[in-house]
Amino acid sequence: MTADERREELVEAAIAEFARGGLGGTSTEAIARRAGISHAYLFRLLGTKRELFLAAIDRAFGRVIEVFAAVADSRPAFADLGAAYQGMIEDGHELAFQFQAYAACGDPDIRERVERRYVEIFDWVRRATGSTVDETRLFMATGLLISVGSLIGSDTLSPDGSWSTRVRGAAG
Numbered sequence: 001m002t003a004d005e006r007r008e009e010l011v012e013a014a015i016a017e018f019a020r021g022g023l024g025g026t027s028t029e030a031i032a033r034r035a036g037i038s039h040a041y042l043f044r045l046l047g048t049k050r051e052l053f054l055a056a057i058d059r060a061f062g063r064v065i066e067v068f069a070a071v072a073d074s075r076p077a078f079a080d081l082g083a084a085y086q087g088m089i090e091d092g093h094e095l096a097f098q099f100q101a102y103a104a105c106g107d108p109d110i111r112e113r114v115e116r117r118y119v120e121i122f123d124w125v126r127r128a129t130g131s132t133v134d135e136t137r138l139f140m141a142t143g144l145l146i147s148v149g150s151l152i153g154s155d156t157l158s159p160d161g162s163w164s165t166r167v168r169g170a171a172g
Contacts, residue, residue: 010035014056019096023104061117078139
C-alpha cells in the first residue's frame with residue numbers, strides 16, 4: 001500500500017475515532033490501532049494530531065459535496081440532496097465527527113478550516129440548486145435541526161419520524 005493510500009485509511013480511522021472522543025479526548029494510539037499502523041507511522045504520515053484533525057475535517061466536509069454531486073442532475077432538488085446526506089451519515093461517524101469539528105472551533109485554525117469548508121458546501125448547494133441565499137440557509141438550517149435530532153435521538157425533529165432511529169440503529 002502506498003503512503004497516500006495509508007494516509008487515506010488513517011484519515012478515515014481518525015474520523016471514526018474523533019467522532020467518539022473529539023480532538024481532546026481521542027488518543028493517537030487509538031487512531032493508529034484502528035488504521036492498523038504503528039503510532040510512529042501515524043506521525044510520519046500526518047505530522048501532528050491537530051494536522052490529522054484538520055485533514056479529517058477536509059475529508060468529512062469534502063465528502064458532503066461528493067455525496068451531493070453524485071445525486072445532482074442539472075438542478076437537484078433539496079429533497080434529493082437531503083436524502084443523499086441521510087444516507088451518508090447513517091453510520092453515525094460522519095455526523096458525530098462534524099459536530100466534534102464544530103466543537104473544536106475554539107482553535108482558530110480549526111475554526112477557519114471548518115468555516116471555509118462549510119461555506120464551500122453552502123455555496124455548492126446554492127449554485128447547484130439555483131436557489132437564493134435565503135432558500136439555501138433554510139435548507140442548511142433544516143439539515144442541522146434534523147442532524148441534532150439524530151444525535152440526541154429525537155424523532156420529533158425528523159420529517160418522517162425515523163431518521164434518528166435509523167442512525168442509532170446503524171451506529172449501535
